[in-house]
Each structure stands twice: as structure tokens, then as C-alpha cells.
Amino acid sequence: MTETSAESKGEVSPAADARPLRIAIVGAGPAGIYAADALMKSDAEVSIDLYERMPAPFGLIRYGVAPDHPRIKGIVTALHKVLDKPQVRLLGNIDYGTDITLADLRRFYDAVIFSTGANADRALGVPGIELDGSYGAADFVSWYDGHPDVPRSWPLEAEKVAVLGVGNVALDVARVLAKTGDELLPTEIPPNVYEGLKANKALEVHVFGRRGPAQAKFTPLELRELDHSPNIEVIVDPEDIDYDEGSEAARRHSKQVDMVCNTIEQWAIRDVGQRPHKLFLHFFESPAELVGADGRVTGLRTERTQLDGTGNVKGTGVFRDWDVQAVYRAVGYLSQNIPQLPFDDQAGTVPNEAGRVLADENSDDDARYVPATYVTGWIKRGPVGLIGHTKGDANETIACLLDDAAGFTPAPEPALDAVTDFLESRGIPFTTWAGWYRLDAHERALGEPQGRERVKVVEREDMLRASEPDKA
Incomplete structure (x- = not known):
């Protein structure tokens, strides 16, 4: 089921000798995708895996925008162009905290960004x-x-x-x-x-x-x-x-x-x-x-x-x-607690400074931050602002990440297939960007006889089946 992105292109930083910087982004809504876009537009060589709890990407664009707002849903076109890039790979139907933990992610990535949004x-x-x-x-x-x-x-x-x-x-x-x-x-x-x-x-x-x-x-x-x-x-x-x-x-x-x-x-x-x-x-x-x-x-x-x-x-x-x-x-809206990270229940955010996750707000040394861990979007600033405001958030967070990159502890297992082998060994059925294209085609085919652009598939198992090769 593994579908990888482009091959490594070269050295990025001392933390990732002779290979791209490996980044995990947890949450494939606009905030996470804008973060991936900002990384790819930087001078750094990067390889990004975008994790999503749902079988399909796009977060609140798919599950939080009213169906009679096609103009807002048109943002998906721009997000599509980001996910089409060879440096980024989608891994869907993976629940952070259950299917994969922060400790697991540390094995495969040099840094982790959380963009889990707010859905309560x-x-x-x-x-x-x-x-x-x-x-x-x-x-x-x-x-x-x-x-x-x-x-x-x-x-x-x-x-x-x-x-x-x-x-x-x-x-x-x-x-x-x-x-x-x-x-x-x-x-x-x-x-x-x-x-x-x-x-x-x-x-x-x-x-x-x-x-x-x-x-x-x-x-x-x-x-x-x-x-x-x-x-x-x-x-x-x-x-x-x-x-x-x-x-x-x-x-x-x-x-x-x-x-x-x-x-x-x-x-x-x-x-x-x-x-x-x-x-x-x-x-x-x-x-x-x-x-x-x-x-x-x-x-x-x-x-x-x-x-x-x-x-x-x-x-x-x-x-x-x-x-x-x-x-x-x-x-x-209110964000939900992210396992293994500090959380401000009142604000509904992960405590952070310009996107760097804070471990100890009263410390002035390196212990102030959780190493190589970042947030962007509503989990960073709270559920305020329109979708477009997340771009500024992402740019600020990515600037901090790139400033810190030279000091990252290199991931022990950065190979592209290491994490997919891990998921398959756990028996976790994950979806991919190619799978989204198949699900997208399936939903459009459902709508076509009625003259509709698409009919959304609801059941998770049906989404997984439609995402598999030759199942659409």
C-alpha cells in the first residue's frame, strides 16, 4: 500500500547529513498544507509526510464548510497543487495518539509540526x-x-x-x-x-x-x-x-x-x-x-x-x-488536547512561542521548548480568523523551524519506507494522495448521473475501499 514521494535530493542541515530534512505534519487541513507549502518554498531540501486522521485530506474544508459554499471549497484547488508536489506525501486514516505516537514520530522525522485544528x-x-x-x-x-x-x-x-x-x-x-x-x-x-x-x-x-x-x-x-x-x-x-x-x-x-x-x-x-x-x-x-x-x-x-x-x-x-x-x-470552536504535548485547557491551544511548543514558560534556556516540536493554525493561536489567516501562521512557524534545524537531533530511521513499513507492521490501513484521487473520482462518478459535481462518501470503510487501487 506504500506510495512514496520523490527521492531524496541532498543535504539540508547538519541534523540530516546528506539527505533532506524529514518533517512530519500532523493534520492535513489548510494549516498543515500551508505549512508544507512554506517548507517547500524555503531554500531547505525537505521531505514531508502529512498525517491525517480522516481517510481524506483538507480538514475543515471538507468537514467544516457548509455544502452550499462552493467558492470557499474552491480553496481545495490551491491545496491540491501543494499536495501534488513530489516533496510531500499524504498518510491518511491515521489517528495520532492511537495509531502513532510522538515517540514513534521521533524515530522517523527530524521535526514534528502539529496542525490539528479545532473541531469541538x-x-x-x-x-x-x-x-x-x-x-x-x-x-x-x-x-x-x-x-x-x-x-x-x-x-x-x-x-x-x-x-x-x-x-x-x-x-x-x-x-x-x-x-x-x-x-x-x-x-x-x-x-x-x-x-x-x-x-x-x-x-x-x-x-x-x-x-x-x-x-x-x-x-x-x-x-x-x-x-x-x-x-x-x-x-x-x-x-x-x-x-x-x-x-x-x-x-x-x-x-x-x-x-x-x-x-x-x-x-x-x-x-x-x-x-x-x-x-x-x-x-x-x-x-x-x-x-x-x-x-x-x-x-x-x-x-x-x-x-x-x-x-x-x-x-x-x-x-x-x-x-x-x-x-x-x-x-x-475548541481544540482538543494533543497527547504527549502541554495543553492550555482555557485557551484551547498548545502553549507556544511563535510556533515553538513551550515545555517550561519560566525557563530561559533550551529547556524552555519541546525539542523539534511546533504548532500552526488554530491549535497554535485559537479558533479565530478565516482560512487565509493560517498562511501567516504557517510562515512564522516554518521560519522558526528552519532557524532551529541545525540543532535537531537526526531521526534514527529517516528512510521513506521506514514509517510505511512501521504502519503496515501494525496493521494500520492508511490512505495516500493517489488514494485521494481515486476517492475523488469515485465521489464525482456518484454525482454525475444526478448532474451534481460529487456525492460525498460518508462511511469510513467505504472511503477506504474507494481509495484502494481498482476499487473506485
Whole structure:
């Protein structure tokens, strides 16, 4: 099953005499692929193995972007060009910490970069959050994106739904809930997701932000897309249009903030139309409690807030109950602990300095850092910023790695086939870049009879079979 990259090209550093620098990158989403790209664009001779827990690469591009966002998924084209390079090799379906450990990686690589991202939901500490009908946005996104490790069905019985948060993930969740299954059928959604969305009973979706329009984290394009559906009527209460000095300053200093505010203002002053599904954007409503009966969500209680002059808000003591039967929290992603590395549970990041993993923040000598170990992307800085921001992260981390390379302890077994022999000896079925091409062709073939670009394969075993030679 081994499919290797190009042959070694020559000396890179004293740590890797007469051979390329061997680098392992754990996580084949945008952050990991951008790190590989930065390495290959440097003057160093490198040989990179990109590890991925899923059988397919691309991380949140495949499993975190809404299916009706083909433009964002177009980033895959650029990532493809990186993975096509002979210096990089994909090793998929390998779970770091289970299938391979940091000690194992040290045998085969001179340095290790972790780019494992963030795929869990950040907690929201309000009463009732544990009720049935209370969901994390990340879990819902994984379901509609056909992630193999989540249930195949999703409860969509609620006619009125609340979404907490005013970022792009909240918009994705709200839009998917408000659209019809048939609207989303032309996308790559798998059959189980289509059947679930086709049976969705939601007629009203309410999106709640505790601050005002100028503090919303939407991007202008994503926001405007809400209004493109023939089935979704976007509604804003004119009383939610309010700005203080801090808000006006934010508008002056950011064209994007101003564009978001202008769009919201236009929706607030127009007449409500006749489109069947209503999507309400509420501002200055802070979630206070999920109301329940018999263990299930029956409503949401919010406290009205008001601006304090700085762009922040304070509570007014005025509460309102909303008639909803499901609540989705989209208040941020959270990275998960990486085995054998230090972890900041509060920040959800690996402690680091410019990408170098910190072993002892109080030390000023070499013991300050975990040797030859780096992070990039959301596991480095937290789940903030758009996909493109990870490029700057990667460049900073790779600059540090290359500065340190002369001092690396050379890997004992740097040969390309050493790690694949190791995986095969463990009986670990891994996928490759050539395997992705076969899976990609298989998914496109599934979509072709329906006039769709692709139909995503969900089951892990089916993905593995499609990735094998002559199985597509």
C-alpha cells in the first residue's frame, strides 16, 4: 500500500547529513498544507509526510464548510497543487495518539509540526444547556458535511429554532436549517443528509447576538447570501439598529464592518415578504437560560442588553422568553488536547512561542521548548480568523523551524519506507494522495448521473475501499 514521494535530493542541515530534512505534519487541513507549502518554498531540501486522521485530506474544508459554499471549497484547488508536489506525501486514516505516537514520530522525522485544528464546540455556561434539543454547532456541521464519525441522522423536529452566535458558523447553521432539502440537493451532501433535511420541520430560525450589528463577526458576503434563497425571508427588528461611539469607530476603521451594518440596516427598513421560511437576526439579546420541560428545550430566555459607549454591552435586567424547541450554540470552536504535548485547557491551544511548543514558560534556556516540536493554525493561536489567516501562521512557524534545524537531533530511521513499513507492521490501513484521487473520482462518478459535481462518501470503510487501487 506504500506510495512514496520523490527521492531524496541532498543535504539540508547538519541534523540530516546528506539527505533532506524529514518533517512530519500532523493534520492535513489548510494549516498543515500551508505549512508544507512554506517548507517547500524555503531554500531547505525537505521531505514531508502529512498525517491525517480522516481517510481524506483538507480538514475543515471538507468537514467544516457548509455544502452550499462552493467558492470557499474552491480553496481545495490551491491545496491540491501543494499536495501534488513530489516533496510531500499524504498518510491518511491515521489517528495520532492511537495509531502513532510522538515517540514513534521521533524515530522517523527530524521535526514534528502539529496542525490539528479545532473541531469541538466551546462550552456555554447557561442553565439548561444540557437539555435535549440543545446542540453544538460543530456537531451539526459534522453531520451535514458527512463526517464518518458522527451519527447518520439528526433530530430536526423543531418548527422554531434558535442559533446562538453571530459569526459565520452561526450563519451556516441558520442557513442550512432554513433552506429546504431540495435547495441543498445539488450540492455534495450525501443521501442520509438530504433525507434528514428534506424532513426538517423548521419554519422559523432565530439568530441571537448579545451585542449590536457593528460587533457581529459575519463577513459581508456570507451575510448577504442569507437573502439569496427563494425560501428564506430575512427579518431584522428596526429597534436592534443601534450604535455607540465605539460602534461608529469600528465602522469607520473597517470597510467590512460598515458593509455588514449597511446590509442589516437595509433589511430592518424593508417590508417583510412572503417567503415561507423566516430567519430572524436579533441583536442585543444575551442568552440567559434554556427553558425546558420533561428534560427537553421548550424555550430560550434572553436578557436585553445595551451599548456602554465602547462597543461593549451591559445587561438591562429586562428578560424575554422565546418560543423555540431547539437551540444551537455557535459560540466558537475548541481544540482538543494533543497527547504527549502541554495543553492550555482555557485557551484551547498548545502553549507556544511563535510556533515553538513551550515545555517550561519560566525557563530561559533550551529547556524552555519541546525539542523539534511546533504548532500552526488554530491549535497554535485559537479558533479565530478565516482560512487565509493560517498562511501567516504557517510562515512564522516554518521560519522558526528552519532557524532551529541545525540543532535537531537526526531521526534514527529517516528512510521513506521506514514509517510505511512501521504502519503496515501494525496493521494500520492508511490512505495516500493517489488514494485521494481515486476517492475523488469515485465521489464525482456518484454525482454525475444526478448532474451534481460529487456525492460525498460518508462511511469510513467505504472511503477506504474507494481509495484502494481498482476499487473506485
